[in-house]
Amino acid sequence: MNETTRNEMIRAFIAQVSQARKPVITSHVSPDGDAVGSVLGLANFLKLAYGIEAHCTLHDPVPRMYKWVPGADRITPPEAIPADVDLLIVADTHQVDRAGRVAEFMPKDSSVIVIDHHIVTGDVPPDSYLDSTAAAVGEMVGELYAYTNTPLTPDAATACYVALSTDTGCFRYPSTTSRTHLMAGSFIDGGASVGDVTERIFDRMSPAKFALLGRVLDRVEMLAGGRAAATRLTLADLEECGAAHEDTDGLINFLRNVDGVDVALICRETGPNET
Numbered sequence: 001m002n003e004t005t006r007n008e009m010i011r012a013f014i015a016q017v018s019q020a021r022k023p024v025i026t027s028h029v030s031p032d033g034d035a036v037g038s039v040l041g042l043a044n045f046l047k048l049a050y051g052i053e054a055h056c057t058l059h060d061p062v063p064r065m066y067k068w069v070p071g072a073d074r075i076t077p078p079e080a081i082p083a084d085v086d087l088l089i090v091a092d093t094h095q096v097d098r099a100g101r102v103a104e105f106m107p108k109d110s111s112v113i114v115i116d117h118h119i120v121t122g123d124v125p126p127d128s129y130l131d132s133t134a135a136a137v138g139e140m141v142g143e144l145y146a147y148t149n150t151p152l153t154p155d156a157a158t159a160c161y162v163a164l165s166t167d168t169g170c171f172r173y174p175s176t177t178s179r180t181h182l183m184a185g186s187f188i189d190g191g192a193s194v195g196d197v198t199e200r201i202f203d204r205m206s207p208a209k210f211a212l213l214g215r216v217l218d219r220v221e222m223l224a225g226g227r228a229a230a231t232r233l234t235l236a237d238l239e240e241c242g243a244a245h246e247d248t249d250g251l252i253n254f255l256r257n258v259d260g261v262d263v264a265l266i267c268r269e270t271g272p273n274e275t
């Protein structure tokens with residue numbers, strides 16, 4: 001995306017969100033680091049740039065590994081959305097129904113706008129900010145601060161850094177560009193602590209996840225002459241290990257990282273007769 005197009009999109013997006021009286025910011029179901037971080041980065045942006053108090057909500061509770069992110073405690077279930085809100089801002093998906101039951105709690109006459117970095121399929125509300133070259137919505141939120149010369153606070157910078165580092169697998173995925181690193185640099189300058197974020201998110205796992213990892217590795221079958229690795233997890237595994245859905249995140253990487261493996265697969269039971 002060239003600079004002019006990006007700036008035009010940012011201008012249109014800002015024109016809409018800065019006029020909101022009482023916006024709601026949300027993201028997709030099963031929130032990841034980019035969902036949590038970009039929701040909080042946006043809420044801080046609206047407050048710092050325009051004095052707007054946004055209401056933050058997610059269909060699902062904030063996953064345990066992101067509960068420490070500054071402001072995560074202000075993210076409420078959709079049931080707590082106040083009646084007088086006027087704009088829904090959806091981050092990290094442009095499919096509004098992926099926000100789960102949030103839309104049910106929005107007034108009928110409220111508008112919707114999207115900020116997303118996925119490749120667009122289907123209709124998107126007007127004035128949405130879309131950039132499929134961005135590594136994370138956190139990177140796009142950083143562009144909003146830069147475009148409006150809004151100084152980052154440490155809380156805002158940390159939220160954005162969490163979004164950017166998690167969606168890039170700690171800056172390892174091919175989606176990571178020089179722009180991503182420059183933006184990460186601005187978050188660090190704004191007060192994000194690299195060591196703290198990295199340790200909390202990438203270098204720690206719950207004992208439950210560690211137990212799940214043991215089961216996953218125990219059952220791996222190498223297929224196609226070592227080019228595929230497959231394993232499985234049942235609901236009973238989760239229960240016996242005391243694990244939550246989020247504890248399965250990233251387990252597949254241990255299979256994917258094996259030399260020669262092109263395809264890694266975890267078959268995970270999600271319900272009765274549902275895998």
Ligand SMILES: [Mn+2]
Binds near residue numbers: 117135167
């Ligand atoms: Mn994302």
